[in-house]
Amino acid sequence: MHVPDWEKYLKEVLSHVKFKYDHNPIYVELSNHMEDRYGDFIAEGMNEEQGKKAVITCMGDADTLGEELNKAHSPVIGWIWLSLRNLLIILILINIFPGFTLITSSFVSIFETYKDKNDSPLVYTIDVNYKEQVYDTTYIIDKILYYEDNTMEIRYATWTNPFSSSIKWNSSLDLKLYRDEEEVPRNGSGWKSGSHYGRGQEYREDVPLDATKAVFFLTKDKEVSIDLTEGRVMKNES
Known part of the structure; x- marks a missing residue:
């Protein structure tokens, strides 16, 4: 009324x-x-x-x-x-609704960005664009960057099926570097966000400019070899 x-x-x-x-x-x-x-x-x-x-x-x-x-x-x-x-x-x-977690974590990941290294000039980059699914996780190796202080940076990401019961993969990316067939000793550090979708960055120090190969270990039984002599875009050429 x-x-x-x-x-x-x-x-x-x-x-x-x-x-x-x-x-x-x-x-x-x-x-x-x-x-x-x-x-x-x-x-x-x-x-x-x-x-x-x-x-x-x-x-x-x-x-x-x-x-x-x-x-x-x-x-x-x-x-x-x-x-x-x-x-x-x-x-x-x-x-x-597990999908709700996916939506929220994906939304948060939009605001995640790679951190630029500003303490040394860039020498070259390699756009790797490698992508492969292993079990319920997709591994993405985006780019490799090399700096004048002999630091190599690897930018990567992982995408885990939100409906999987597996633990989300959030450990640092394991890799070895080689000059021809000789392994190059290296120290380094890295980080990766832990979510269904997460970005990561790895840094390896004292890497020689003539390093020829990077081998990434995605799982215990799965490794990927990237040729470091191909696809280089030199800073002075970009």
């Missing part, structure tokens, strides 16, 4: 309730109560106009009622409840 005077009364009540998310349920509850009271007054013999005015009278002062409702619907408690509710919904989605 739409009664202009009731709407004005309800608007004044709600103006005192600071937690806006509770306005709709309060409005519905008060409206239902007012309609119930209106029905009682009509049953007692009042006409429609008398009944509508009597409802507002029995509801009491709008400012007083609004202040009491504001205390009952504290913004602090309201925000805590709303945050916990949303958190619970997210946890339920994560447990029921």
